Amino acid sequence: MHTFTVDAPDVSTAWLEACERLASLPKSRAFHTVVRIANPLQENSGLRSELDRRRAARTDPLYPIDTVVNTLFPVQLAATCATHEELAERYRALYPRLRRVRRNAHGTYFGRLIAYPGADKKSEPVDQIARVISRMESLRKTARWSAVYEAGTAHVLDTEAAYEDDPPESAPETEAVIRAAALDTQPRDFPCLSHCSFQMDASTDSVHLAAYYRSHYMFERAYGNYLALGHLCEWVARQTGLKPGTLTVMAGSARLDCTKTELGHLQAATANAPLFDLGA
Numbered sequence: 001m002h003t004f005t006v007d008a009p010d011v012s013t014a015w016l017e018a019c020e021r022l023a024s025l026p027k028s029r030a031f032h033t034v035v036r037i038a039n040p041l042q043e044n045s046g047l048r049s050e051l052d053r054r055r056a057a058r059t060d061p062l063y064p065i066d067t068v069v070n071t072l073f074p075v076q077l078a079a080t081c082a083t084h085e086e087l088a089e090r091y092r093a094l095y096p097r098l099r100r101v102r103r104n105a106h107g108t109y110f111g112r113l114i115a116y117p118g119a120d121k122k123s124e125p126v127d128q129i130a131r132v133i134s135r136m137e138s139l140r141k142t143a144r145w146s147a148v149y150e151a152g153t154a155h156v157l158d159t160e161a162a163y164e165d166d167p168p169e170s171a172p173e174t175e176a177v178i179r180a181a182a183l184d185t186q187p188r189d190f191p192c193l194s195h196c197s198f199q200m201d202a203s204t205d206s207v208h209l210a211a212y213y214r215s216h217y218m219f220e221r222a223y224g225n226y227l228a229l230g231h232l233c234e235w236v237a238r239q240t241g242l243k244p245g246t247l248t249v250m251a252g253s254a255r256l257d258c259t260k261t262e263l264g265h266l267q268a269a270t271a272n273a274p275l276f277d278l279g280a
Contacts, residue, residue, distance in 0.1 A: 003033055010043060040226060041227070041231065067226070071110070087131070193213050207237040230247055
């Protein structure tokens with residue numbers, strides 16, 4: 001089995017190194033890859049511009065990176081919202097219209113994060129990010145847990161009542177599940193992102209995010225996914241009065257879906273191009 005781990009300071013460097021590692025492997029494919037990004041809102045302007053151009057130049061053009069980002073986190077909408085409650089309410093109001101777009105027929109990642117399907121037809125959708133924020137605020141006041149996460153075996157609707165008096169270091173409210181087993185029955189269909197797990201780092205007053213994808217197409221989706229996850233981490237951190245930390249993205253299967261020529265142009269574009277920080 002071919003695998004690798006990438007540790008990089010910014011999104012562009014991390015993404016390009018992962019692509020280069022894949023290019024060196026048989027069939028440009030690897031399993032159980034790990035990409036760790038210290039500042040997931042920092043980009044290389046040269047690579048980003050060239051990537052946008054190469055995506056648009058395809059015979060069958062790919063969606064703009066910003067479109068990929070907004071499927072997972074609505075950056076522009078969030079910029080106009082003061083609280084998570086406001087963001088969730090406004091997004092849910094838009095959600096029926098968004099789902100009429102063919103690519104969103106099964107929903108969007110952010111839709112699943114703030115309106116996860118109930119356990120039965122009578123149950124209300126669950127705002128998982130609100131639960132993450134609430135649990136993190138509670139733990140910050142009552143204890144300084146080094147990590148708060150859940151393996152994802154429990155249903156998202158499981159009650160938190162058992163943890164009110166003595167919250168454990170692993171609590172279900174710090175994981176956000178994407179896949180709904182009863183709805184997502186097609187093996188190659190939405191969603192590729194399985195879940196997000198948040199950790200609070202008391203030593204630095206920051207929030208780290210780990211995300212797991214069952215598969216990742218690097219040219220088509222991964223760059224936008226990394227950016228979106230960075231925005232999601234920053235949003236949770238802002239709502240809890242903490243700082244955004246490291247993003248770690250794991251993929252069960254990762255593929256390089258671009259040509260050597262496209263990759264070469266992207267490598268050349270990084271030279272001497274300045275970094276820019278989306279979180280500034």
